[in-house]
Amino acid sequence: MTSVGARFFDTLETRDSAEREAALISALSAQIAHAQASSTAFSESLRGIDARTITTRAALAKLPVIRKNELHERQRRLLGDDVFGGFSAIRYGAKMPRIFSSPGPIYEPEGAAKDYWRMARAIFAAGFRPGELIHNCFSYHFVPAGSMMESGAHALGCTVFAGGTGQTEQQVQAMAELNPAGYIGTPSFLKIIVDKAFDMGVALPSVKKAMFGGEAFPPSLRDWFAERGIAGYQCYASADLGSIAYETEAREGLVLDEGVILEIVRPGTGDPVAPGEVGEVVVTTINPDYPLIRFGTGDLSAVLVGPCPSGRTNTRIKGWMGRADQTTKIRGMFVHPGQVADIVRRFPEVARARLVVTGEMANDSMTLKVETACGGPDALAIKIGEAIRDITKLRGDVEFQLPGSLPNDGKVIEDARSYK
Numbered sequence: 001m002t003s004v005g006a007r008f009f010d011t012l013e014t015r016d017s018a019e020r021e022a023a024l025i026s027a028l029s030a031q032i033a034h035a036q037a038s039s040t041a042f043s044e045s046l047r048g049i050d051a052r053t054i055t056t057r058a059a060l061a062k063l064p065v066i067r068k069n070e071l072h073e074r075q076r077r078l079l080g081d082d083v084f085g086g087f088s089a090i091r092y093g094a095k096m097p098r099i100f101s102s103p104g105p106i107y108e109p110e111g112a113a114k115d116y117w118r119m120a121r122a123i124f125a126a127g128f129r130p131g132e133l134i135h136n137c138f139s140y141h142f143v144p145a146g147s148m149m150e151s152g153a154h155a156l157g158c159t160v161f162a163g164g165t166g167q168t169e170q171q172v173q174a175m176a177e178l179n180p181a182g183y184i185g186t187p188s189f190l191k192i193i194v195d196k197a198f199d200m201g202v203a204l205p206s207v208k209k210a211m212f213g214g215e216a217f218p219p220s221l222r223d224w225f226a227e228r229g230i231a232g233y234q235c236y237a238s239a240d241l242g243s244i245a246y247e248t249e250a251r252e253g254l255v256l257d258e259g260v261i262l263e264i265v266r267p268g269t270g271d272p273v274a275p276g277e278v279g280e281v282v283v284t285t286i287n288p289d290y291p292l293i294r295f296g297t298g299d300l301s302a303v304l305v306g307p308c309p310s311g312r313t314n315t316r317i318k319g320w321m322g323r324a325d326q327t328t329k330i331r332g333m334f335v336h337p338g339q340v341a342d343i344v345r346r347f348p349e350v351a352r353a354r355l356v357v358t359g360e361m362a363n364d365s366m367t368l369k370v371e372t373a374c375g376g377p378d379a380l381a382i383k384i385g386e387a388i389r390d391i392t393k394l395r396g397d398v399e400f401q402l403p404g405s406l407p408n409d410g411k412v413i414e415d416a417r418s419y420k
Contacts, residue, residue: 002124002156009124012258013312020314024261027286029054032063034089035291041066041074041086042293057272060294061263065270065282067296071240072104083107090289100144102239108144111289117144118259119152119237122246125255126211126233128182130157135175135207137163137185137193138214144239145214149184152243165189172197175204182209187217187225187232194228211235216320236320240295241283245317250309253316259286262315263294264303267324267412268337270294278302278410280324281317298324300410326413330357330364335392337412340368343387349374350384354406355396356414364417366396371403 002009012020033051035042045064054060074085082088083099088109090096098110110116128134134153140146140162150160161178163171163185171193175183183190190210197204210225210232217234225232233247236254244262245254256262263272264279273279281297300323304316327336335355344353351371359365368388374380381398388396 002120002130008312009121013121013255013314015313017313020258024286025055025057028060028261028284031284031286031288031291032293034288035293038089038288039087039291040082042291044086046293057261057263060261060284061265061270061272063270063294065265065294065296066292068104068106068240068298071295072106075104075106084109087292088290095289098144098147100147100239101142102144106239108239109290110144110147111287113289115152115155116289117148117151117237117242118257119148119235119243120155121152121257122235122237122243123149123152123156123158123184123211125246125248126182126235127209127231127249128153128156128158128211132181133159133161133178135161135163135171135178135180135183137165137171137183137189139165141165148237148242149211153184168192168196169200172200172202172204175207176202179206182207182211182230184211186214187212187221188215190230190232191221191224194225194230209233213237234319236317238297240290240292241285241297242287244281244283244297245319247319248308248310248312252309253304254319255308255310255312255316256314258314260284261286262317264301264317265296266337266341267300267326267410268339269341271341275303275305276408278321278408280410296324300324302408302410321410324410326411326415328357328413328415330366330392331394333392333394335366335394335413339391340412342391343368343384344370346387347372347380347384349380351403352406354411354414356416358416366394367399368396369399369401369406371401371406373403 029051032054036046078085095112096109100108136149138145138149153160213235222232236245237243243257245256247254261284263282265282266273267280281299281301283295284293300321301317308316340355344350349372353370355368357366384398
């Protein structure tokens with residue numbers, strides 16, 4: 001158990017980066033072999049792949065990305081035979097104490113391992129310590145959030161009050177009488193509770209820290225809590241993957257959890273982007289019960305270069321920066337980021353591209369802005385225009401940009417139309 005006065009959750013957080021990478025890549029090869037043998041979904045999608053050859057990130061990047069819509073589609077198609085769509089390596093019984101449902105619906109298994117969702121590390125980084133009481137206001141109904149946080153708190157050695165959602169006055173009463181060390185839940189609900197306590201004339205002096213998830217946590221709201229004596233920290237997790245990254249006292253990005261391999265890829269593709277460039281978060285978990293390999297979260301983020309000032313040595317990301325699915329309907333046709341990527345792949349001279357849609361609905365125009373340093377742009381523009389029509393079945397203009405001039409915001413398709 002982590003001690004009360006410890007600075008880090010465990011020694012894994014401060015190990016040498018090369019040592020961590022070697023351990024993760026070694027575990028990756030074994031995890032892929034396990035997924036192929038124990039999961040019908042991956043035995044199909046990774047058919048012909050020799051897991052022993054996946055010994056680098058470059059090799060990992062050649063494997064297909066599994067996105068949430070594919071997971072949902074397989075679950076719907078195989079519902080009568082396998083509610084998990086062939087992705088789970090465990091079945092009903094002692095190894096699967098609970099099942100949860102996320103919007104879709106998508107069903108997620110919970111394994112029996114201690115701290116199955118790996119949340120204890122993030123809770124520790126938010127300032128919680130063994131022997132404390134945590135007021136947990138994530139939902140215990142259908143979705144796994146409440147259980148994720150509770151199991152992590154128990155692994156840390158904390159007691160949990162299962163507050164759940166709603167019933168604001170009762171939440172205030174419980175906090176006032178039980179004196180928890182802090183709160184876990186969405187930031188908006190804690191603000192509602194604090195405001196309600198003020199209206200009721202009830203003091204909540206024990207609540208000094210909070211760990212937030214499920215919503216954006218802007219600096220303005222962080223300052224609002226700080227003015228009331230509450231230090232709030234973010235965690236980044238999902239029902240499919242568990243903990244992905246967490247904020248530390250340095251407040252410079254989010255540090256990756258020790259149990260995941262994270263890639264940032266260009267939206268609509270599985271191609272890793274350069275460090276610092278915004279793209280879609282793709283995660284591989286070292287979880288034997290639910291072995292998701294290259295799972296596309298649909299979230300945008302970017303890697304932060306350099307070590308965390310907190311002393312943790314794992315990679316950092318900027319946090320949630322929006323959604324990667326930018327599929328847009330143009331003149332009655334859906335255009336998605338993967339099509340833009342297909343256009344770019346045809347032209348080695350093009351480094352990056354951004355499709356900008358302008359005009360008004362039913363009177364759209366689109367321009368593909370491309371970064372290129374090559375000469376003879378007229379001939380190239382004609383060829384790119386032909387590729388646009390070939391792939392999207394729509395006509396579009398081509399506009400050349402200097403390398404590095406397109407915004408680094410992860411957008412492949414920008415909808416700049418007027419909706420008045």
